[in-house]
Amino acid sequence: MTSMGFQTQPKEFEYMAPANLEDASKLYLSYGEKACILAGGTDIVPLMKRGLLAPECVIDITKIPDMSYIRLEDGVLKLGALTTIEDFRESPLIEQNYPALHMASEVMGSTIIRNLATVGANICRASPASDMAPPLVVLGANLRIFGPKGVRTTPIEDFFLGFGRSEMAAGEILCEIEVPASPDKQAFMKLKRTKEDLAKINISTAFNLSDDKCSGIKIALGSVAPKVVRAEKTEKFLEGKELSEANIEEAKRIICREINPIDDVRSTAEYRMEMSKVLLGRVIRLALKGGW
Template sequence: MKDMRYIRAASVTEVTDCLKKYGDKAKILAGGQSLVPLLRQRLARPGLLIDISRVADLKFIRKTKNTLKIGALTTHRQLETDPLIREHLPILADMEKQLASVQIRNLGTLGGNLCHADPAGDVAPALMALGAKLKLISATGARTMSVENFFKDFFETAIRPDEVLAEIDIPLLPDLGHAIYIKHSSRGVDTAIIGVGTFILKDHDTDTCKEIRLCVGAVGPVPIRAKNAEAVIRGKVVTGKTIAEAGKKAREEISPVSDLQGSAEYKKELIEVFIQRALKAASSGRRK
């Protein structure tokens, strides 16, 4: 800690300039809910801490024609309570209610959560299900990437050392599209033992499933899509039978490891149960 410098950035440009100069020696501090404990334990020892918490340009929730754009510094609590979110993407408000405690939600940010890339994070599977895109900015320009491609390994993302995550761009739900997020944790608002983000779009005439994304968190190094389970559902009418089969497929295609949260065998059980629950809830259209 004694060799660490600290800069409080006022603008995105200042952030990217700093990153350009210091690269992976620098670490971005947003809400501090993940990084500060690591600093405190001296497990993380960056040479420079760039505090972006005052960068006003990264705090917004805006509706465009087809999407909601959310600034990376938006706090979990804002996401939980914002009227635009509640109206258009209630899945996110639901997800936030299950994420840690109000105190943490008041400080922790959406961007911080994604960039910390805890494989048990709740935000990622929900955003993956929605097909969200991330805007990454560096001194030399900006690029866009889907959330699905963002995560590389435990706590590792595709973000380059000179980039900052600026914005999350989420497509609005189409008519007849439904998205939900459910999780299991031992004390209700704990680290997820499993989290499932689901998106289903049904055909108006045939009631068959046109599009489906089943995104599972906390079962591997990165949140993943249960593609074999999706294949069971895609193009079919969602019934008790297909749901049961999809649950089985998901259980087969995902190999969680045992840890303090639960054994691999227990997590396998949960995968089947939660894929089924997610499909049931999303296909019944209880939630838009």
């Protein structure tokens, strides 16, 4: 069936709802690329309805118990892959201790989307515009992935390979995200066309501050390259320095050499380049101020 040029019903598919990770992984492995994992469905359902994705089998992982939680264990934040973005937004633990994650959850999608969308899928789709990826990168998150060979842990930074591509192997399912100790200062900012839109650019930073000098500074940007990028040269320049206006101005010059934005429906490469500099200054000042 078509409406205004768009297919409105997905092609027929098999629906499976395994009760545990072992069964889900076996199914996913046996169907290979003909299967698709279903979490909140906010990415795949619109694609299936428009005929842009036609899996033979949809593996619904939402019936697997204990995949949605926000816990602090021995100073490590543990997030179940099926935790929704709205759960994040409402969590006092996140708001008080991981402000960059809280800020990202505040500006992601609408309430309806946030109620369905899961943090695990926001990472697994490997979109350069993912809002949860930059804060998780600057916080040094690790991903725990369940697969045919058991559970493995990988740094989130190594996970993204390119536009929509990750290092996830056949049959693997993200089960948990771990965030180590949280730096004192952190922030996230996003530019978008409308209130409920993917990012034209997003940026996050995290650092410690002692005697007005920053240490361990990390900066990550989205929508300015085929994958979320760390601004390592900019970080290296700022490391150990005061975050003065003069140093921020120099950092803005450096960050331009670390990104490779393109023109697309949401923005132009030129605008993204200019605004990356502006947002770098703003996100550092926001982190210094301790939030909005």
